[in-house]
Amino acid sequence: MSENPRIPAGKIPATVITGFLGAGKTSAIRHLLQNANGRRIALVINEFGDLGVDGEILKGCGIESCGEDDVVELANGCICCTVADDFLPTIQALLDRPQPPDHIVIETSGLALPKPLVKAFAWPEVRTRTTVDGVITVIDGPAVADGLFAGNPDAVAAQRAADETLDHDTPLEELFEEQLACADMVVINKADLLDEARLAEVEAVVARHLRPAVKILRASHGAIDIAVLLGLDAAAEDDLDSRWSHHDASGEHDHDDFTSFSVELGETDTPDALLARLRPVIAAHDVLRVKGFAAVTGKAMRLVVQGVGERLQHYYDRDWRPEETRATRLVFIGETGLDEAAIRAAVAG
Structure with a gap:
């Protein structure tokens, strides 16, 4: 089934693509699909939030090898917490298809831990039929450079040494470390937004949390060679202890x-009018992530809106379908305590 001769006969390889909110996981997957060269790829997309943006973006991408039946959405917030109920049955259904995929790609929620998913592939239900080819962690280079996860690790370590009550990482730092510690390869995305000195700093921060021999790549807009991304042959489910x-x-x-x-x-x-309304709200409430779709007056196409902090981008992806209601729908993600009422009032303007 697999084009990789190193994969045991009968086993379908699976790649887990993880990384924090807005790092560029969906962009990486879209680039992968555009360069699949006839390889049948099934996607399992998980999101934190009740609006399935990433799956919708991929379904609307217009790529021939990406049919709607090839995209499975698990909008339960975190597949790492519902492995038995949601994730394993989904993988089994893909494997049981009359024409199974050549490769399975799993995009985790930006808040998910990759290790529980890798562990699931050791379960008897799937162990003999599939293997984790690799865990790819996509990093938002500018966000790391700006200190979103751990601006000064040495200073944090010194604070912990001086105060015994500081024995836990911040939520963002913990996620950052978890997603790096499980990686077989790390992609520092949005490299075009950083100069060489800042890129080197980001690579140094990332390297502190990696296992030996894990490679770091640089990318822009999620563009990574498919031959590099798929075919790591890591068999990660057999390497959990490391x-x-x-x-x-x-x-x-x-x-x-x-x-x-x-x-x-x-x-x-206009798109600019919407972004001008969002930026002060994001800044005032420390919103981590905004994403969704917007209807622009006089435009037949749907506008995709994506934001990490105050860095917002937008583009048109496809025409609104006749059965769809033209509206603007956005999901806001932040740390607990986010003032939902104030944000709703502000964006409604």
């Missing part, structure tokens, strides 16, 4: 540190 996790002792975690909600608005006059 993939350190904050939750190894307890075996569980939750996402009480984060929250999300969606907002529906009417049409917007």
Whole structure:
């Protein structure tokens, strides 16, 4: 089934693509699909929030090798927490298809831990039929350079040494470390937005959390050679002990540190008008991530809106379908305590 002769006969390779909110996972997958060269790829997309933006973007990408039946969405917030109920049955259904995929690609929620997913591939239900080819962690280079996750690790370590009560990482730092510790390859995305000196700094921060021999690549707009991305032959489910996790002792975690909600608005006059309304709200409330779709007056196409912090981007992806209601729908993600009422009022303007 696989084009990789190193994969055991009958086993379908799976690649886990992880990384924090807005790092560029969906862009990387879109580039992969555009260069699949006839390889049948099935996608499992998980999102934190009740608006399935990433799956919708991929379904609307117009790539021949990406049919709607090839994209499976799990909008339950975190597949790493519902492996038995949601994730394993989904993988089994893909494997049981009359014409199974050549490769399975799993895009985790930006708040998910990759290790529980890797562990799931060791379960008897799927172990003999598939293997984790590799865990790819996509990093938002500018966000790391700006200190979103750990601006000064040495200073943080010194603070912990001086104060015994500081024995836990911040939620963002913990996620950053978890996603790097499980990686077989790290992609520093948005490299075009950083000069060489800042890129070197980001690579140094990332390298502190990696296992030996894990490679770091640079990319822009998620463009990574498919031959590099797929075919790592890591068999990660057999290598769990080397993939350190904050939750190894307890075996569980939750996402009480984060929250999300969606907002529906009417049409917007222009993309710039919508972004001008969003930026002050994001800044005032420390919103981590905004993404969704907008209807622009007089435009037949749907506008995709994506933001990491105050860095916002937008583009038109496809025409609105006749059965769809033209509206602006956005999901806001932030740390627990996000003032939903104030944000709703502000964006409604």
